[in-house]
Amino acid sequence: MSFKRILRRQKRIYGDEMPVRDGTKKSLIGAIDDGTKTVRFVIYEAERSEELVSHQLDKTEAQPQEGWYEQDPLEILHNIKMCAENAIDQLAEFGYSKDDIVALGITNQRETTIAWDKFTGEPLHPAISWNDIRTDSTVDAILAKVPDRNKNYLKNISGLPISPYFSALKMRWLKDNIKSVRRASRDKRLLFGTVDSWIVWNLTGGVHGGLHITDVTNASRTLLMNLETLNWDPMLCRLFGIHRESLPQIRSSAEIYGIVKDGSILDGIRISGILGNQQSALVGQNCLQAGQAKNTYRTGCFLLYNTGTRHVQSTHGLLTTVAYKLGPNAPAVYALEGSIAVAGGAMKFLRDNLKLIKDVTQDTEHIAGQVFSTGDVYFVPALNGLYAPYWRKDARGIICGLTAFTTKNHIIRAALEAVCFQTRDILEAMNKDCGMPLSKLHVDGRMTSNDLLMQLQADLTGIPVLRAQSWDMSALGVGVAAGHAVGVWAVERWRHHATPTHTFLPTTTDDDRDARYTKWKMAVQRSLGWASTKKSITMTGQTKRKSSMFQSSDTLTPPDSRKTSWDVDNIKPDIDSIKPATDEGVDSYIEELIQYSARKFSIFVPLKGPKDEHTILDDAEYYMSKKECDYDMCQCCQGKKKIQTDWETIEEIIENDPEIIFDSDDNPIVVEPVKDHLYEPAPLVGTSLKKRMQLEKLPVIFKNICNKLTNTSLT
Numbered sequence: 158m159s160f161k162r163i164l165r166r167q168k169r170i171y172g173d174e175m176p177v178r179d180g181t182k183k184s185l186i187g188a189i190d191d192g193t194k195t196v197r198f199v200i201y202e203a204e205r206s207e208e209l210v211s212h213q214l215d216k217t218e219a220q221p222q223e224g225w226y227e228q229d230p231l232e233i234l235h236n237i238k239m240c241a242e243n244a245i246d247q248l249a250e251f252g253y254s255k256d257d258i259v260a261l262g263i264t265n266q267r268e269t270t271i272a273w274d275k276f277t278g279e280p281l282h283p284a285i286s287w288n289d290i291r292t293d294s295t296v297d298a299i300l301a302k303v304p305d306r307n308k309n310y311l312k313n314i315s316g317l318p319i320s321p322y323f324s325a326l327k328m329r330w331l332k333d334n335i336k337s338v339r340r341a342s343r344d345k346r347l348l349f350g351t352v353d354s355w356i357v358w359n360l361t362g363g364v365h366g367g368l369h370i371t372d373v374t375n376a377s378r379t380l381l382m383n384l385e386t387l388n389w390d391p392m393l394c395r396l397f398g399i400h401r402e403s404l405p406q407i408r409s410s411a412e413i414y415g416i417v418k419d420g421s422i423l424d425g426i427r428i429s430g431i432l433g434n435q436q437s438a439l440v441g442q443n444c445l446q447a448g449q450a451k452n453t454y455r456t457g458c459f460l461l462y463n464t465g466t467r468h469v470q471s472t473h474g475l476l477t478t479v480a481y482k483l484g485p486n487a488p489a490v491y492a493l494e495g496s497i498a499v500a501g502g503a504m505k506f507l508r509d510n511l512k513l514i515k516d517v518t519q520d521t522e523h524i525a526g527q528v529f530s531t532g533d534v535y536f537v538p539a540l541n542g543l544y545a546p547y548w549r550k551d552a553r554g555i556i557c558g559l560t561a562f563t564t565k566n567h568i569i570r571a572a573l574e575a576v577c578f579q580t581r582d583i584l585e586a587m588n589k590d591c592g593m594p595l596s597k598l599h600v601d602g603r604m605t606s607n608d609l610l611m612q613l614q615a616d617l618t619g620i621p622v623l624r625a626q627s628w629d630m631s632a633l634g635v636g637v638a639a640g641h642a643v644g645v646w647a648v649e650r651w652r653h654h655a656t657p658t659h660t661f662l663p664t665t666t667d668d669d670r671d672a673r674y675t676k677w678k679m680a681v682q683r684s685l686g687w688a689s690t691k692k693s694i695t696m697t698g699q700t701k702r703k704s705s706m707f708q709s710s711d712t713l714t715p716p717d718s719r720k721t722s723w724d725v726d727n728i729k730p731d732i733d734s735i736k737p738a739t740d741e742g743v744d745s746y747i748e749e750l751i752q753y754s755a756r757k758f759s760i761f762v763p764l765k766g767p768k769d770e771h772t773i774l775d776d777a778e779y780y781m782s783k784k785e786c787d788y789d790m791c792q793c794c795q796g797k798k799k800i801q802t803d804w805e806t807i808e809e810i811i812e813n814d815p816e817i818i819f820d821s822d823d824n825p826i827v828v829e830p831v832k833d834h835l836y837e838p839a840p841l842v843g844t845s846l847k848k849r850m851q852l853e854k855l856p857v858i859f860k861n862i863c864n865k866l867t868n869t870s871l872t
């Protein structure tokens with residue numbers, strides 16, 4: 158008899174005073190699972206891999222511009238509370254109450270970045286989602302600072318390539334483009350965090366002493382954490398211009414961090430587990446031994462391979478990431494990760510944009526199953542560029558191989574196959590890095606309920622695919638971590654607990670699947686470089702910006718992803734023909750030019766003079782104040798410098814190419830290369846900077862534009 162039927166029968170007998178299912182009450186663990194598109198709250202009986210109760214809500218995702226994805230941080234908190242209340246209400250049916258929940262874990266979409274005010278608790282901008290590519294030009298600005306524009310230049314330290322995907326780029330973008338963020342930074346009110354930090358800070362009291370923390374797995378996705386020290390890396394913070402005091406403290410993935418104190422139904426429960434959702438699925442799938450791997454299919458798709466306590470550097474486009482650290486004194490365990498940006502997201506694209514399906518769960522498998530093949534159609538869903546192993550932000554989606562015979566059935570099937578081919582791309586890279594092909598693939602995530610997808614995955618990779626009993630291994634993983642920290646869910650025992658699975662075996666020949674894979678690679682080639690072709694403003698539609706979920710009146714015109722290809726010296730726009738700021742297109746063009754000129758020449762123009770010492774900007778402070786000592790960079794620290802690597806090259810680059818600097822009115826100011834200032838006696842303040850203006854270095858075009866805008870001669 159099924160568990161649900163037993164429950165129904167018990168309910169008839171016992172009424173509201175339900176006994177627990179096997180007579181003895183177990184400790185309960187709550188898990189918050191904040192994904193890109195959904196929030197869930199799940200409650201487990203400790204040491205069981207089955208969920209007891211859960212509730213889920215969809216999230217709103219705004220797309221104010223092409224390539225921009227935003228979420229409302231307050232909605233995330235609201236939905237968590239709603240889900241928790243609903244799930245806790247259901248506990249009575251099982252003979253439990255809220256008081257039986259002994260610990261809470263949090264698993265979350267990674268990299269998504271939030272900036273908020275420490276004193277008011279207000280988010281300063283919508284959360285910038287992990288898959289948002291607005292930071293394209295920020296990436297280019299950073300790449301311009303590193304030798305050979307090598308996107309893998311920081312991999313030895315952080316495990317990650319320089320890509321719009323990671324939080325440091327989003328933080329930098331927020332500081333460069335959002336006045337309120339810059340002001341908060343200047344006034345030391347700014348807090349940055351990934352979604353876990355935002356949730357924990359709010360749950361533990363917010364402005365009344367909320368904890369500003371994150372765990373190693375989330376921190377390892379920022380591009381600011383050093384994989385060796387498991388702490389914020391001074392050089393990386395410096396390169397991206399992010400103050401350490403605005404970043405959360407990095408903690409292990411399983412320890413008692415604090416108690417919920419937000420007046421919600423969760424009040425009083427200990428928070429004792431935090432894991433990024435893909436790492437959490439690795440724990441949930443019980444892949445706790447080096448050599449074990451899992452693939453999670455949700456909005457994106459992420460294959461993680463446990464490499465034990467060694468952090469292995471990929472030479473084939475994979476990331477090195479922290480898999481978990483189950484306690485403050487436990488060793489950190491690392492993983493190689495193959496990240497796929499668009500998996501389930503492609504199904505939503507077919508539903509919402511192309512309107513080929515109405516309901517993802519019901520239609521996808523059914524419609525794709527009506528044809529026996531894709532009819533040689535290939536769909537590369539590079540909607541926001543391609544992640545591993547390509548890391549090409551200039552790739553864009555293509556559907557190719559269309560004939561007069563093609564129907565929507567073929568396209569939907571091709572979208573499913575795309576998920577499988579992308580997984581094969583990752584497996585190929587992983588095999589090359591590890592030298593040992595994976596002999597089976599453990600899978601989870603909501604998409605894995607699609608049997609056709611699972612069979613295609615086995616057929617297109619040639620290895621058995623083992624589906625987890627429950628699709629949400631992320632919530633389970635952090636449940637285990639949280640239970641482990643409070644001593645009710647032993648990881649050691651969990652390690653031997655085999656997760657039941659359904660197995661899909663390959664039915665194709667090697668030749669068959671290799672031929673198909675070759676065609677896929679051809680399709681990928683055709684998707685590359687698409688976004689580097691210049692588009693006109695009318696084509697981008699950026700002049701007519703759709704409203705964002707925040708009224709961000711202080712957002713500067715978004716930087717254009719193509720700007721690094723401009724040679725500003727050779728740009729000779731007809732300044733006189735530039736109309737006043739009523740025309741948004743022209744206005745944004747001027748702003749872009751100013752921003753670009755500023756970046757290229759490291760020279761910043763005071764539209765109004767700096768006011769006083771206090772007007773000095775965060776970035777100026779960052780480079781010139783005594784905080785330099787924290788980074789072993791200033792003269793007094795030179796002798797004691799510990800880091801003996803080729804970082805010196807980066808230091809030089811940074812010193813000669815500061816980020817944009819603004820005064821208190823958010824006007825860019827003029828500085829010489831920072832290198833000259835670094836060794837000046839302190840204090841170096843606005844007045845010194847002003848004296849050192851070298852306007853003759855300004856390109857003519859830049860001066861002309863500023864004259865036009867301010868009606869003030871700069872020379």
Ligand SMILES: Nc1ncnc2c1ncn2[C@@H]1O[C@H](COP(=O)(O)OP(=O)(O)O)[C@@H](O)[C@H]1O
Nearest residue numbers: 192193194195455456501502504518603604607
């Ligand atoms: N049966 C299915 N077949 C194909 N795709 C599915 C199916 N069910 C769900 N999906 C896709 O899987 C994704 C589910 O994501 P979800 O679990 O809500 O995770 P998250 O919010 O963390 O991204 C969605 O993008 C959806 O389009």
Ligand SMILES: O=P(O)(O)OC[C@H](O)CO
Nearest residue numbers: 192193266267455456457
């Ligand atoms: O929303 P998901 O579940 O696809 O997860 C997003 C990832 O954590 C991004 O790195």
